Amino acid sequence: MRQRPPFTPRQAPRGCGQAGPSGGAVRPNPGRLAAAALLLLALSACWSSRENAAPAAPASEAGHTAFNDKPAPIRLWADRALRAAVQALADRHEARTGQRVTLVWGDTADLRQRISQGQPADIFVAAGLSQPQQLACCGQWQPPARIAQDRLCLLTVPRLHVAPATALGALLRADVRVGAYQPGEHPLGEAFWQLMDRADQLQSGAHAAITAKVILATDSQPLQQALLQGRIDAAVQGCLPAQADAAAGNLHVTPLPAALDTGLPYTLTWRLDAPPAARDWAQTLLAAPQARAQWRALGLQTP
Numbered sequence: 001m002r003q004r005p006p007f008t009p010r011q012a013p014r015g016c017g018q019a020g021p022s023g024g025a026v027r028p029n030p031g032r033l034a035a036a037a038l039l040l041l042a043l044s045a046c047w048s049s050r051e052n053a054a055p056a057a058p059a060s061e062a063g064h065t066a067f068n069d070k071p072a073p074i075r076l077w078a079d080r081a082l083r084a085a086v087q088a089l090a091d092r093h094e095a096r097t098g099q100r101v102t103l104v105w106g107d108t109a110d111l112r113q114r115i116s117q118g119q120p121a122d123i124f125v126a127a128g129l130s131q132p133q134q135l136a137c138c139g140q141w142q143p144p145a146r147i148a149q150d151r152l153c154l155l156t157v158p159r160l161h162v163a164p165a166t167a168l169g170a171l172l173r174a175d176v177r178v179g180a181y182q183p184g185e186h187p188l189g190e191a192f193w194q195l196m197d198r199a200d201q202l203q204s205g206a207h208a209a210i211t212a213k214v215i216l217a218t219d220s221q222p223l224q225q226a227l228l229q230g231r232i233d234a235a236v237q238g239c240l241p242a243q244a245d246a247a248a249g250n251l252h253v254t255p256l257p258a259a260l261d262t263g264l265p266y267t268l269t270w271r272l273d274a275p276p277a278a279r280d281w282a283q284t285l286l287a288a289p290q291a292r293a294q295w296r297a298l299g300l301q302t303p
Contacts, residue, residue, distance in 0.1 A: 074099065074122050075104070076090065076104070078105060078111075078125035080106055081241040086294075088294055097277075099277060108131050108186075122274040123269075123281070126269070127267075129187075129267055144267035145286055146265045146267055147295060148302050150301075152239065153256060155236075156170070161252070167257065171210050171234060177231070178234050180192045180215075181223070188264070191238075191262060194262040195256075223235040224245045224249060239299070268282060268286060
């Protein structure tokens with residue numbers, strides 16, 4: 001973990017170099033630098049993806065295996081928090097069509113990096129918008145669409161007892177060490193950044209006070225591990241994965257009040273040159289009643 005104030009900009013980063021709304025304050029300069037950095041990150045991911053991508057299969061083989069007429073399996077990569085729902089949808093699709101679905105689970109940022117390095121995937125179900133947007137910026141993936149929304153919760157160590165109404169006060173306490181991810185590197189980075197802007201609307205100076213003491217998570221030490229090791233006392237997390245993290249580590253979960261909760265979207269995108277069966281199923285997952293029922297069964301809200 002490393003400690004420094006990471007969130008000087010006041011606007012959340014946007015994918016593909018899209019500029020945010022203009023304002024009259026002097027603050028946009030750091031935000032533009034952050035947006036430019038995120039754009040460079042996306043472009044470097046595109047360059048890596050194009051260098052490492054496997055050659056495209058001939059048209060006659062695009063949707064079929066090499067030596068038989070069976071359709072090639074659909075390769076779906078998904079954030080681990082959605083495992084129960086995605087597994088049920090994949091099983092239903094296989095039973096209905098006879099087409100196999102191969103599933104890969106992991107953290108969204110790690111999955112996006114592996115896809116950018118050329119590992120094969122047809123559909124990507126992700127937490128947040130920034131990671132799938134980095135794929136879409138390269139022109140090889142469909143712009144991500146929201147399929148569900150999670151609430152935000154505060155994940156805390158056992159000694160820290162927090163109620164929804166006191167969540168902001170807990171984050172502001174001088175003796176509470178707050179952990180966060182860097183925007184652009186993890187879906188929760190954007191969620192935390194947006195939450196800090198909301199906190200500033202509720203209490204002037206909250207953004208600066210909290211981010212000045214933030215301890216940044218790293219790939220080698222995620223927030224849950226930092227909490228379990230006593231390096232931080234509190235972290236903002238999606239409520240769905242927070243419940244799993246709390247059960248595994250005797251941590252406390254507190255839903256944030258509506259006035260502070262900016263939510264964590266789950267999104268879906270697909271490779272533009274994926275086999276037609278994969279593209280068709282991806283579009284079905286966007287709006288099918290069965291898919292929405294699975295997201296709601298996890299406690300998520302649906303469009």
